[in-house]
Amino acid sequence: MLGFDFARFSGMFDVVIAGAGPAGGHLARLLAGRGRSVLLVDAIPDWRHNPFSSAGLPLEALDRWGLPHGLVKARWRGLDIVSTAERGHWEGDRDRGAVLDFGELRAFLGQEACAQGAELRLGTRLVGWDALPEGGCRVRLASCAGIKEVQARVLVDATGPARAAFGLRPGTDYLYGVGLEHLVEVDEATYRRFGDRLVFYLGRGWVPGGYGWVFPMGQGRLKVGAGLFTVGRGAGRPGLEPFVQRLLREEVRAEARVLDTHGGVLRYARGLGDTYASGPVIAIGDAVSTLNVLGGEGIRFAMEGVEIALPFVEAALGDPGRGFHGYERAMKKRFRHSWNQCEALAIRKYLEEDDSRFDRMVRLLKKQDLDLLMDVLFHYRFGRALRAAGAGYLLGKLWRKLRGG
Ligand SMILES: Cc1cc2nc3c(=O)[nH]c(=O)nc-3n(C[C@H](O)[C@H](O)[C@H](O)COP(=O)(O)OP(=O)(O)OC[C@H]3O[C@@H](n4cnc5c(N)ncnc54)[C@H](O)[C@@H]3O)c2cc1C
Incomplete structure (x- = not known):
């Protein structure tokens, strides 16, 4: 080969x-x-x-793309979002997603x-x-x-x-992302704290211009990583190790044997250009x-x-x-609307906003259930999710603000 x-x-x-x-x-x-x-x-x-991707997916992706369940290292049924001052915790009654070995x-x-x-x-x-x-x-x-x-x-x-x-x-702006992840082995009690959920860390206190994460990988293993975004062509690679170390120190809080370190880059063309x-x-x-x-x-x-x-x-x-x-048109028909919204949100969220906005977002989302969160985080149905949840005036206002209205 x-x-x-x-x-x-x-x-x-x-x-x-x-x-x-x-x-x-x-x-x-x-x-x-x-x-x-x-x-x-x-x-x-x-x-x-370099299996760089954290490879977290919602469960339905496995059947849709014919991926055997043998590829699944862990299943998750809950989500946590931790900002500088808030900690949101959503518990599910059934498996919602999987983490694969990339x-x-x-x-x-x-x-x-x-x-x-x-x-x-x-x-x-x-x-x-x-x-x-x-x-x-x-x-x-x-x-x-x-x-x-x-x-x-x-x-x-x-x-x-x-x-x-x-x-x-030429003429296209790119959002450039870089991520670094350690695969670590922890003791059983520590693994149990993370074993059935994806945990995201938002805000400058955790990773300026990006976010951190802890994903379960089964057999007492966790993926602990940090990624950040810049606008431009992504000349230098920022040092992400201190952010990952902080997650290990302050969140994992246990002896963690590093089994592998990997990382990758993302390059997203603004406006799908x-x-x-x-x-x-x-x-x-x-x-x-x-x-x-x-x-x-x-x-x-x-x-x-x-x-x-x-x-x-x-x-x-x-x-x-x-x-x-017709190919470009077909692709844009599928992706443009949602991806434009996500792009605008990503720029505001990761590159422009201060931590108090993240705290407020987590505070508001804490009142909602896991289904709504899944709709927002994995199905990108922002408007529908807000309406369906009857989140009312406050969330509507937050949405308009995030979109720059
Ligand atoms: C740190 C990180 C974490 C992520 N976590 C998740 C996650 O949890 N869930 C999720 O769904 N997505 C995640 N992603 C994104 C996801 O991994 C990518 O969107 C996905 O892999 C894209 O698939 P692709 O086949 O288009 O490109 P890639 O997976 O990037 O594959 C491109 C391939 O091209 C090869 N290549 C490059 N140049 C050449 C060349 N000149 N000739 C031949 N081969 C070449 C590379 O080696 C690579 O294997 C993450 C990405 C990163 C960087």
Whole structure:
């Protein structure tokens, strides 16, 4: 699987997919399952390499995306939101979500694609492409063995924040996020305090310009992390370790053996201003900002975007001259409305507001039940949730204020 067997590996694929994250892996298994010849490549040397995502999901995502329950490391049924001066605690009577091992998720999707006939090369990165006059493109791939060229009728950019095929788009502003997470092992009593819930830490006291979290990972393990946002291209990587250490010291409050440290970046194009497709190349997943920037949640949306892209890829394979006409419109129809709201909220929440607003938000939400919170945090139904909960004047006012009205 590592690098290229140069002698054997040449020629033409229907589809080359760069990036074997949730988007690339899911598309590879769908296309291979339809009999398409697929080459899936990723820069990571092996599946265990830097499993950067906390991989917390609502439960319904498992069945919707055909993810086996064996991938689930822990289930959660409650949520806590801790701000500087407030502590909200919502208890559920049934499981609401899961935390996966991100490395195992990537491996599962890649292996499913291979079982359907896809070729997989890890340790291999997309370094360039040229459109061919007769249709399709020449794709340049680099591994430790050197540079290799293959041909593809369609090239898919699923490289997330790297956007390896198109690069960053001039004139587009990006919200840039960076996250750092420790996987730690704690004693049984400490694990029980966190074992059935996701805990989020908001406000400058915890992480200026971002938030912290503690997620359960089963078997006495917790994911303890911090992430923050900046507007711009994200030149330097801020030091997040002190924020994670503070969570360990003040919240976990126990001997914590660090088993792994990983981290990643997010790059979200404001106003969904990414390049979606050009010539024989189409971008999916975080490469076109399917990530919800408010919650930093992106796995299920990357996979949902794949299913929007699939008919366009099939159409382009059937008629190369057709390109991906209508794809950007279809994606924006699904994501633009909610994502614009979330983007505006994220900028206000993480970059502009002071801690007293977070405290007030937690104080107001404390009066609501877990269903409303799930609607806000995972279904992004702000208005409906507020109305349904009859939260009345105060929450309406808060919402208008958050939106800048
Ligand atoms: C710290 C952190 C915590 C998160 N927590 C959650 C969470 O709890 N729940 C959730 O749903 N989402 C979470 N997310 C977001 C989620 O992980 C992403 O939205 C999701 O992984 C996007 O999937 P993707 O396939 O589009 O891109 P990615 O998962 O980013 O995959 C892109 C792949 O492309 C590869 N690549 C990059 N450049 C090249 C190249 N030139 N050639 C070949 N391959 C290349 C990379 O190695 C990578 O494997 C988190 C993200 C971060 C950073």
